[in-house]
Amino acid sequence: MELTLTQRLILINQYELMALLDKDNAGKYKRNQNIIKGGYKLDLKELYKDFSEISEEECKAVINTLEMYQALQVSYNNLHHKEDLTVHRLKFLGYCAIREKKYLNYLGFIADNDKKYRDLIQCPNGCDAQTPMWDKYSKMLDVWHKCPRQFHLSIAEIKQILNA
Incomplete structure (x- = not known):
């Protein structure tokens, strides 16, 4: 799945907010933010694993x-x-x-x-x-x-x- 620059910006901001709201998981959100920001394809797959589709x-x-x-x-x-x-x-x-x-x-x-x-x-x-x-x-x-x-x-x- 390809993300547009706008979608990446929105996700980066969402992870920033989540890190502020959930201090216990802030490290995870910062990591995800860096993956989105850097566009690291291999690591993006890791983020997608939480999404599923059921017919x-x-x-x-x-x-x-x-x-x-x-x-x-x-x-x-x-x-x-x-x-x-x-x-x-x-x-x-x-x-x-x-x-x-x-x-x-x-x-x-x-x-x-x-x-x-x-x-x-x-x-x-x-x-x-x-x-x-x-x-x-x-x-x-x-x-x-x-x-x-x-x-x-x-x-x-x-x-x-x-x-x-």
């Missing part, structure tokens, strides 16, 4: 995953015979903070803005699953979407989804 399809998949977990929990709670399935297996784990950071950031956005999923997003470790979950959730979603009654799942369907 509309990815957003929908994250929301569908939350819907699926909501359906799993509601269905489980409505079951009379829960067999050997524990409620712990129905907990949403989140996404890997290293490899799936953009999905984890989107979860934070959803938690702040959508009360519907707040109970699901209160997961251990700040929803850092510490292992990539995207592929696992995709497989689970495929199985869940094939269920005829997605919010009235049987114990067999719940197990099938969890084991996908």
